[in-house]
Amino acid sequence: MSIVPKETIEVTAQSIGINNLSPDAALALAPDVEYRLREIMQEAIKCMRHSKRNLLTTEDVDSALRLRNVEPIYGFASGSGDPLRFRRALGHRDLFYVDDKDVDFKDVIEAPLPKAPLDCSVVCHWLAIEGVQPAIPENAPVEVIRAPSETKLPEQKEDGLPVDIRLPVKHVLSRELQLYFDKITELVVSRSDSVLFKEALASLATDSGLHPLVPYFTCFIADEVSHGLSNFPLLFALMRLVWSLLQNPHIHIEPYLHQLMPSVVTCLVAKRLGNRLADNHWELRDFTATVVASICKRFSHVYNNLQTRLTKTLLHAFLDPKRAITQHYGAIQGLAALGPNVVRLLVVPNLETYLRLLEPEMLLEKQKNEMKRHEAWRVYGALLSAAGQSIYDRLKMFPSMPSPPASTVWKTNFRIIHSCSANLLEEQPPAEKIGNDGALVPLSNNSSDMETDKDPAALGDSSAGRSSPKDIRESHSERRQKRDQLEKRILRTPALLNQAWKDDLDSGRLLLLLFELFGESIFPFIPSPEMAFFL
């Protein structure tokens, strides 16, 4: 009948030592108890309202009890952040108890002091300026897409009020935002090399009010990429735009990723980017690879299949021998940017076959076209770097070095390796530049010079530390001899290596494989202790 049954009264009576409570008394008391409870709750709700809350706390109940001149119930304070909870007793459907944990005194005393709570303070911002909410982080995000209010219209008509009919505009952009958008797109299209564009990128990466523009930007990017594949500066500017948008912490770009990704991937693995030889599309591909990697890193938890789809696309491009070598390069860079694990799992197993295909392209005898050969070397460099990164990462996980000072050595080595790999990476562009120059100079002077350029003498000055095709070819053969020697040495010290490989046979195998494929150029990626073992 009511919330408080007479059994409750009886139980309560027993718990305070009254054993012979007459059933009549219990029956009479029960409704009264319920009434009093409700009364207290009513007062508690009043207290809650005056504390301007929507959540009833134990303090409210306490103050309600005080209002009724009843002693408050102690021990139920909810202030500590961990509210008391009632738990159901095992085996009983409607028996509850307060979950009161035993606390060890020692633990309490020895526990470090809790952090002092932050003191309360007041911050000030503009909620509206002349009725318009500025888009600042302090304000609630403006609803980007406002559904047309269909339900309201008939209701208002009924009232006979002056109805202000809202046109079903889905997306309202302020004039300022429109201007901003126009300015940015103009910069991207026409003046992407100006200082202003750099500032625009900085603004895109930091301004908080840009969210309404994101759909427009994604559309713009998709359009421009599909139409302007031959316009290299535009593509680069677009990718920088994407990068800036990704950097902006106030923009939720997730809903637009599906529109954005195709354009970005296009910039990575397209056959031709730009139509002039001077266009450094390698750099664009490198940059796009980092963009792709950062997208994957940030949103792979939101879109589970993002990375798998991406790697599938890239791997497909990489393994298709019919694709242009530039596409291969893009695919490799993209995969490499996704992390050493991806490289190890997807690239390395295919390395051998791929290199077999690549080798003829790199050799002077087989591939007469300077450009093609150069491209092939480019791809070789990318592969080397990717494989090197992965092996380095693999070896880094190798913790057990037998010698005690290893750890200190390790650190220094680490830096060295870093600088080594950095050097190597840096080495690539100059080589590239030379290659480009080599290609450029003849173009600008006369095309017959191309032939002379092939002379080792012409490139001789650049051979120091750089890899001209011929040099490498020569060193390649040398390496082969060296490798034979090394292998002999390895055979001589199988015990040592076995010990090292016991920990991780795979990485050892990987190392060997890479060494077989790349020769000594893989060494800069290998920390010297391992190197020592290896040698």
Next chain:
Amino acid sequence: MDEEDIEKAVMTYLKKKGFKQTELAFQEEQQRQHPKTALNSTNSHVDPEIACQILSFSSELENNPAQYHEGYGKLRSWAYSSLDLYKHELLRVLYPVFVHCFMDLIAKGHIQEARTLFNSFREDHEMMHARDLQKLEGVLSPSHLEEMEFAHSLRQSKFNIKICQYSYDLLLQYLHKTQSVVMLGLINEHINFQVSPGQPTSISDDAEVVTFMGSGQDATNLINQKEIHWGLLEDSLEERLEKAGALVPDSAKVDGEAREGEVEENKKRPYEGGKQGASLKKSKKDKVATATGKASRVETSTVSVAPRVKPELTLPSIPAEVEHSILEDLRNRVQLSSAALPSISFYTFINTHNGLNCASISQDGSLVAGGFSDSSLKVWDMAKLGQQTGYATSQIVEDSYPSDSLLGANSGRKSYTLFQGHSGPVYSATFSPFGDYILSSSSDSTIRLWSTNLNTNLVCYKGHNYPVWDVQFSPVGHYFASSSHDRTARIWSMDRMQPLRIMAGHLSDVDCLQWHVNCNYIATGSSDKTVRLWDVQSGECVRIFIGHRSMILSLAMSPDGRYMASGDEDGTVMMWELASGRCISPLVGHTSCVWTLAFSCEGSLLASGSADCTVKLWDVTASTKLLKTEDNKTGSINRLRSLKTLPTKSTPVYSLQFSRRNLLFAAGVLSKNT
């Protein structure tokens, strides 16, 4: 039909009802008659039908509790199956009948039956009267009925139902035909029908149709007929400014215009001049705004001539320099209208750990006070805070406030001034009009006066017996009013320890209060869902405003003194006309408690702040004009136009304040878990 039975029944009935005299008379008559009947028994011919009725009546009065359930159930199904046109009118009768059935059963001790009745029919009324039902649900014995203020007032008074002639006839016909005496009795006893000829009223405005009179309909009507001088004070600063403006020769103006028009023009010109100096950016927009504003104002100018009244209180004098600064503010006031919305500066409290009970902002927005549940009152000087922004943490350590005595050892580290003195949660704080005093009211039933200049407690006013929910300075300062859980509101002056007036009459807690602009009246909102207006001089209740469906949380008075706005727990805001005591328009839009309301300084906008984390702006002029034009059209709801909804970032809005220059200040607590 046995005659004896009838007589017995009549006897028991009389005994039961305590009609002792009648009983005696009856007995006498019986005895006188008995010999006669013995003589000629054929003489007494009893109509069997009458006897039957008497018997059935008596059996009913044996308190057959099933009667109620059955009767109500029948009435309900009849009402639901009635003609669509009259259905909604007839359905209105159900709630009062239901409530009284329940209470009758309780009163007669049929608890079990009362429960079943309540539970079987409560869904019908859940939507409209959820809170009342919750209260009634707890009533479990006759004594509770006596004790509970709500039940008590229900029993004491009548429901008022507007109903059309035909519906009324239908109802009576039904009741007579079915001989449901119990229902008929209930309806006669507790419902007051206002029968109107003609068509039934429309469904929509039933808010006003079923009204429940706390002190009886007549009393309220009587009260609401009292005269109210809602006009503005004579010789107020605004008036002085207007006069000064009128003295400025203005040859360019067409003299045919009314005085007000001129005044407003003049008011506007210095404003524009000042504005140009301040910010050239805005001036263009402002001109547009004033141009549109002008058009609307010419229309309203005939309305806005508020009568002037004499103050009933002796008013404190205003220091010359303060007066000067106010005049300066008034000259620089931004004209707001539906086309020119205000700028809103929002003060967000952070890291309050659920401890902030109230926030208050001084007239000029420079000081913000927060009352906390740990009994402290903290005051922030926003002017100083503004200088510190950016490197707050390092800055706070450096500056030291003069209030060391209050702050204790670590005073230098705080960005606020801490006022300690209360011994219970602080529920309300208010700044004096010039910002030099703060009043705070607390759960410890005291009100304390603090000086912001000296940073110290000056007076502790004791008088209330229970927590003081709200305290408000009068618009001129010096006087203040407080409202409390003890169901009274009190008027105080700063220089006296004892209250000057005690306003008693509310049936439940007085939750909020507000001064009228001319200081002659205060309005109080209560948990009994009514708002009352009290004469400060006589302490009498002069208006009762009925219409809210839940506890009233906030009140605001329009600057022309004509209107009042009240906001309740459900999120409804109501606009009232003081003179008539009628509701102009319910403002529906908020979904949770309306904590605060504020009129803009010229009264064209109403701002409301709510627990649903929004600030809404409403157009006042549009709605009041609408009232005038559509006054004769009965049955149409006038809704104020909601101009703008400004969502905050999960920050319930605790307080709103228009500065004299019409900048809106708002304060709220950042609460992440809601």
